[in-house]
Amino acid sequence: MNRGPVQEKKDNNDIIDVNQNDKMLITGHRIYLFSMVIFVVAVLGYLVFSGISYYQVKIEERFFHPDYLRLKPSGIWGHGLGIIGSLCMIAGVATYMIRKRNRKLHKVGVLKHWLEFHIFLCTLGPILVLFHTSFKFGGLVAVSFWSMVAVFISGIIGRFIYIRIPHTIEGRELSLSEVRKMNTGMDESALERRIERLKRMQELFRYWHVAHLPFAIIMLVIMLIHVAVTITFGYNWIF
Amino acid sequence: MIKIVRYYISSFLMVTSIVAWAQLSPGELSTPHASLEGLSNCTKCHTLGSKISNEKCLDCHTEIKVRVNQRKGYHSSAKVYKKSCILCHSEHHGRQFQIIHFDTKTFDHNTTGYTLEGKHTSKHCRDCHTPANIVDQQLKKKKSTYLGLGRECISCHEDYHQKTLNEKCSDCHTYEGFKPASRFNHSKARFTLRGRHSEVDCIKCHEISSLNGKPFQKFKGVKFSSCANCHKDVHNNQFGQKCSDCHVEESFKKVKNSGSFDHNLTNFKLEGMHTGVSCQSCHKGSLTAPVKHARCADCHQDFHEGDFVNRNASYDCDDCHDVNGFKQTSFTRERHNEGSFKLVGAHLMTECSACHYKSLKWRFCRIGRACNDCHEDIHKSYLDSKYYPEANCLNCHSPENWQDINFDHSTTKFPLQGKHKEKSCRSCHQTRATSASEIRIIETAKLIDSATSEDLLQFTGLPSQCMQCHEDNHEGQFTNENVTNCSSCHVPDGWLVSTFNHDNAKFKLDGKHKNIECVKCHPLVEGDVKPYILYKTGKTRCADCH
Numbered sequence: 098m099n100r101g102p103v104q105e106k107k108d109n110n111d112i113i114d115v116n117q118n119d120k121m122l123i124t125g126h127r128i129y130l131f132s133m134v135i136f137v138v139a140v141l142g143y144l145v146f147s148g149i150s151y152y153q154v155k156i157e158e159r160f161f162h163p164d165y166l167r168l169k170p171s172g173i174w175g176h177g178l179g180i181i182g183s184l185c186m187i188a189g190v191a192t193y194m195i196r197k198r199n200r201k202l203h204k205v206g207v208l209k210h211w212l213e214f215h216i217f218l219c220t221l222g223p224i225l226v227l228f229h230t231s232f233k234f235g236g237l238v239a240v241s242f243w244s245m246v247a248v249f250i251s252g253i254i255g256r257f258i259y260i261r262i263p264h265t266i267e268g269r270e271l272s273l274s275e276v277r278k279m280n281t282g283m284d285e286s287a288l289e290r291r292i293e294r295l296k297r298m299q300e301l302f303r304y305w306h307v308a309h310l311p312f313a314i315i316m317l318v319i320m321l322i323h324v325a326v327t328i329t330f331g332y333n334w335i336f
Numbered sequence: 337m338i339k340i341v342r343y344y345i346s347s348f349l350m351v352t353s354i355v356a357w358a359q360l361s362p363g364e365l366s367t368p369h370a371s372l373e374g375l376s377n378c379t380k381c382h383t384l385g386s387k388i389s390n391e392k393c394l395d396c397h398t399e400i401k402v403r404v405n406q407r408k409g410y411h412s413s414a415k416v417y418k419k420s421c422i423l424c425h426s427e428h429h430g431r432q433f434q435i436i437h438f439d440t441k442t443f444d445h446n447t448t449g450y451t452l453e454g455k456h457t458s459k460h461c462r463d464c465h466t467p468a469n470i471v472d473q474q475l476k477k478k479k480s481t482y483l484g485l486g487r488e489c490i491s492c493h494e495d496y497h498q499k500t501l502n503e504k505c506s507d508c509h510t511y512e513g514f515k516p517a518s519r520f521n522h523s524k525a526r527f528t529l530r531g532r533h534s535e536v537d538c539i540k541c542h543e544i545s546s547l548n549g550k551p552f553q554k555f556k557g558v559k560f561s562s563c564a565n566c567h568k569d570v571h572n573n574q575f576g577q578k579c580s581d582c583h584v585e586e587s588f589k590k591v592k593n594s595g596s597f598d599h600n601l602t603n604f605k606l607e608g609m610h611t612g613v614s615c616q617s618c619h620k621g622s623l624t625a626p627v628k629h630a631r632c633a634d635c636h637q638d639f640h641e642g643d644f645v646n647r648n649a650s651y652d653c654d655d656c657h658d659v660n661g662f663k664q665t666s667f668t669r670e671r672h673n674e675g676s677f678k679l680v681g682a683h684l685m686t687e688c689s690a691c692h693y694k695s696l697k698w699r700f701c702r703i704g705r706a707c708n709d710c711h712e713d714i715h716k717s718y719l720d721s722k723y724y725p726e727a728n729c730l731n732c733h734s735p736e737n738w739q740d741i742n743f744d745h746s747t748t749k750f751p752l753q754g755k756h757k758e759k760s761c762r763s764c765h766q767t768r769a770t771s772a773s774e775i776r777i778i779e780t781a782k783l784i785d786s787a788t789s790e791d792l793l794q795f796t797g798l799p800s801q802c803m804q805c806h807e808d809n810h811e812g813q814f815t816n817e818n819v820t821n822c823s824s825c826h827v828p829d830g831w832l833v834s835t836f837n838h839d840n841a842k843f844k845l846d847g848k849h850k851n852i853e854c855v856k857c858h859p860l861v862e863g864d865v866k867p868y869i870l871y872k873t874g875k876t877r878c879a880d881c882h
Contacts, residue, residue, distance in 0.1 A: 156363065156429055156430045156433075157429050157430045157432045157433045157434070159429065160426045160429050160433065160437070161437060170362065233362075233363065235361075235362065235363055235364075236360060236361050236362055236363070237360050238360075322360075323360075326360050329384055329385070330378070330382050330384060330385075330387065331382075331383070331384065331385045331386045331387040332387060
């Protein structure tokens with residue numbers, strides 16, 4: 098399996114010289130992160146704000162809500178949210194997987210940033226898809242949805258396991274022996290505990306991979322069926 | 337790696353099982369469409385590649401299709417015609433979804449092509465839209481349908497008139513209510529309502545009865561050729577059946593042609609003076625208002641002011657009067673004689689007014705039956721009341737004639753004898769009026785009996801001496817101390833009949849003296865007033881004569 102991007106400095110206590118150039122990079126990275134967070138929060142906020150009145154209505158009565166034609170799953174907005182959300186997720190998965198697996202591309206950007214972009218698109222996508230469903234979770238596509246939820250949650254969990262594993266600056270995981278060789282000036286017994294934890298994390302992470310990707314594939318397959326059925330019945334959004 | 341591949345295979349198996357279990361439907365169908373659930377049914381409504389088409393809806397909902405094709409009903413209204421069914425009737429919103437979301441309170445019924453007016457507007461939908469009002473047997477089974485009602489009133493309403501009138505209810509009725517039938521114009525009926533007929537309640541002529549066990553008001557076939565078809569003939573056919581000869585429709589009490597009315601057809605025939613009076617004289621108000629007419633006093637004032645009241649319960653003016661005039665009377669003397677005071681003698685010839693008109697007033701009853709109730713007692717103070725107790729004149733007089741006296745003079749101190757019997761009362765009892773009161777009595781007597789002043793007779797206080805009445809033809813030759821006793825020589829049987837005996841005189845007659853005429857010795861000599869026979873000659877000696 099591939100390794101994730103470089104973990105944050107304050108977490109692994111690595112002492113890295115920080116020159117002026119690095120400072121600018123850090124600032125730029127912060128802007129990059131911040132703008133993505135803001136965008137997601139803004140989109141979420143806007144969707145909640147513009148649709149809360151509709152989404153609170155019981156399923157049987159939504160048809161009579163003035164926003165029905167706009168926010169229903171096949172509505173101009175609802176359908177769009179589904180399409181864009183799906184595209185976000187496909188793009189988020191595809192770019193990250195291609196970057197990570199293609200060695201020719203390993204110099205393109207920092208893997209950690211690609212992961213962050215993957216997290217961004219794959220957070221935004223499910224949010225849009227959630228609003229596409231208009232909180233109606235029924236039928237075949239519900240399997241896709243709940244798979245998506247599983248992938249989403251597993252992604253968050255994975256994110257927190259992942260940061261517990263020491264990585265090279267390029268993001269490659271350090272082996273147990275490499276960690277042992279490192280002179281951190283730490284207490285021997287404390288180091289032993291860390292190494293023990295690292296072992297456990299690596300174990301967990303192996304299982305995590307078994308969950309995250311298959312759910313993503315289930316989600317994708319059913320989503321494709323869902324899209325195919327939709328198009329078959331003539332629901333083409335704006336096209 | 338093999339582990340991972342195995343894992344993926346198991347994952348896919350799981351997914352396919354989920355696919356098999358799950359369905360493509362985005363949500364449950366509503367209850368009416370519940371039978372269409374399932375993958376195999378999608379295309380019953382959906383057309384692949386073009387969402388939902390109206391054709392598929394209408395292929396099932398033929399009742400709507402028929403209506404739309406006929407351009408009738410709500411689905412043909414401008415509001416929804418040719419619009420997509422799904423715009424209103426959405427699906428996949430759960431079993432409980434109201435696929436026909438129908439707000440009965442705000443629904444504009446005009447869009448159905450049948451405008452609700454009047455009472456219809458306040459009805460609930462299901463008051464009319466019930467299976468009972470639906471003719472079509474298929475629609476009748478659909479308990480929630482709003483289809484199937486006819487536009488004709490009788491498709492919902494019972495025909496109260498039971499086909500006796502035409503079926504176009506709106507010719508007479510409005511939506512404001514069955515009653516009143518305000519569109520009905522009675523002037524278009526064969527019987528035009530005029531006068532009071534236009535105010536009277538319909539039910540007065542069009543009675544409510546029962547037909548086929550239901551209440552029924554008859555409007556057609558009501559007889560009206562004669563007034564008596566509806567009205568009671570209060571005259572009991574007394575004036576015939578042509579009411580309009582006298583009555584008008586404005587009011588029964590208003591009468592036309594009163595001049596030509598034959599009053600003699602009534603129970604009160606007009607005769608005599610009654611023919612000349614105006615109707616209003618008796619009919620103070622309406623001409624048709626009943627007028628009491630059994631008794632004259634019902635109209636006429638009692639001229640006699642109750643004089644005859646209580647006399648007789650059935651008393652009425654026509655006992656004495658008739659219709660030819662009040663002043664004439666049918667009361668005859670014969671009828672008077674049927675009463676308690678019979679007219680006989682002079683009373684028969686006396687005018688009524690003599691007794692019955694007193695103090696400028698006619699009085700007929702209780703005027704008294706005693707003579708002096710009418711007659712003046714002219715003998716009062718001239719005749720002792722013992723001769724006519726209680727002033728009853730009939731002791732002496734009779735009604736036949738005042739002058740016929742039936743008085744027994746022997747009851748007096750001076751019984752009549754001889755020539756006295758032959759004399760009229762007046763010969764002795766006549767006297768002269770001397771006082772004012774006597775003159776008045778005489779005047780009254782004149783009025784009553786055409787008497788003269790000489791009629792006043794003195795019946796009382798007369799002396800019984802002869803000289804009170806008789807003249808002394810002897811010029812006082814026999815008067816002794818102012819008293820002349822005639823009876824010493826004369827008797828009442830006659831002046832010449834004498835009880836004188838010459839032998840009782842100073843000079844007795846004998847010899848030749850007995851045969852010579854009296855006048856030889858008693859000559860007629862001249863007196864102061866008239867000549868008289870000298871009886872007391874004073875000559876007793878022969879030489880006085882010889």
